Amino acid sequence: MKRKHLLQKYNLLKRTPRHQTRTAAGVKPGVIEAVPEAQETVMTVMAYDSNEKDILETVVTSIDEVAKLAKKWNTVWLNITGLKDVDAITTMGKTFAFHDLAMEDVMKLHQRPKAEDYKDHTYIVVRMPHNSPEGLAELEQVSMFIKENLVITIQEHDGDSFERIRERLREGKGRIRGTGAEYLAYVLIDATVDSYFPILDAFADNLDSMEDDILNNPSEDMLQVIYTVKTQLQTMRRSAWFTRDMLSSLLRDQNFITEKSENFWRDCYDHAIQIMDMAETFRERASGMTDLYMSAVSHKMNEGMKVLTLFATIFMPLGFLAGIYGMNFNNEVSEWNMPELQWAYGYPTLLGVMVLAACGMIAYFRIKGWIGK
Structure with missing residues (x-):
């Protein structure tokens, strides 16, 4: 009980059970399988034009509605929350001709951050940290498809780092409304990357508290806490590492990133490097706590x-x-x-x-x- 209290006190990351995400050996590639204990699927759409102030924000029940909106509006953002409705996700892949392997990766929640080019569309995976109902923090897989004027984001759970982007779209502020799907994709990925900083700042504060607790009352449970902190910081560093590689590959793809937004993507790339450095610094600090505990x-x-x-x-x-x-x-x-x-x-x-x-x-x-x- 004391160990659980310490883990909650220091707001440690919660791991995704591996047995729920792995593919059995020999299974046909491109098969979409249901995710155990998945959340109910909700599809919301934000559609807007570059030269108009009007914006459409609605909840849709079918992918056909999204396809019709994509023909009418300049840019359409479909956000899918929850992976329970396998039929809807399968229909989405067929309607917009997404690659079978990309659709399979959507339902396999162990994916590392990556970007894959399938000629007429791009598939991107990022890991988003956010608070879970248990009061801990977890890295959630967010899949993203970009095709012509359409951006689709697929999340596991409610709650994300996109609310400020929605507010900017509603208020017509910034350059989002005047640009296309590629810049919207950048804004969403940048918001995901920046969401690591509050988590790392909390780790910095927790490390200070842990040092005080170790010096004042070095209990055996602190060893487990130190090990968990090191493991979770390594998880965050690993995620930031692959995010950096993903952004690097996008920057090399001249067909995806426009010249006007290239500097913004480079700034996002720089943020990923900062996260790597912070996570590594904190991990080394946590490693030193083992010696501090023993001392x-x-x-x-x-x-x-x-x-x-x-x-x-x-x-x-x-x-x-x-x-x-x-x-x-x-x-x-x-x-x-x-x-x-x-x-x-x-x-x-x-x-x-x-x-x-x-x-x-x-x-x-x-x-x-x-x-x-």
């Missing part, structure tokens, strides 16, 4: 050993004195056999000597700075 545990143990050693040292001469006077020598046989035992003040004198010895050693330890800092 803190060792220091705590040494402090305990120091206290025990001081007590043992103080009682050593006292035990020595008690041992001497615990010997049963008969003083009637010889006058040298502990004659002080016959002294009336022998016992209180011995106690006084023992107290003085203990106080003297304590004073010596304080002068040396071993205690009482």
Whole structure:
């Protein structure tokens, strides 16, 4: 329970179960399979023209409606949330003649960020970080098709980083309304890439808190937390790495990126590199926390050993004195056999000597700075 609390405290990424995404060996390529426990499918459309202020925003129930809108409007953005309706997704692929392998990748949620050119359309995969209902954060696969004046984004769950883009389209602000599908694709990918920065900033704050917790109370559960942080930062770095490669391949494709928007794509590419550097820096910092934890545990143990050693040292001469006077020598046989035992003040004198010895050693330890800092 304590370990789970620590994982939630530091807002760690949640992994996607692998058994739900992998394709069995020998299966025919291009087969679209349902995703277990997929969310209900909802299709929303935003259509707009470059020279008009009017914009259409509606929920559609069939792909045929989208095809009709694509013939009427200058740019159409179809956003599909949820992968439960396999028939609708299959119909989308057939209606717009998307490649079977690209359609298969839409339903296989283990894809790395990539861009694939299929002559008349481009298929792009990105990984979007966002908060899950459990209060954690997860990397969601977002598939994107770009064909002529049509952009299609396919998400696993509700909630994304596109709300500000929708607001800009509604208000007619910026250059989105005056450009085509290629620039809209850039804006969507840029929003996805930039959504990593708040997550990494939260990691930076969490690393500070973890360092304080390790120094103040180095518990065994912190080792699991450190390992999880390292793993998730590596996941983010890996995603940023492939995103950088994907953007690099798009920048080399002169048929996809226009000259007017090339600088914007390069800026997005630079952001991906920044994310890689931040994730790697934080991962190295998390790796150093293992040594910090071991040092803190060792220091705590040494402090305990120091206290025990001081007590043992103080009682050593006292035990020595008690041992001497615990010997049963008969003083009637010889006058040298502990004659002080016959002294009336022998016992209180011995106690006084023992107290003085203990106080003297304590004073010596304080002068040396071993205690009482």
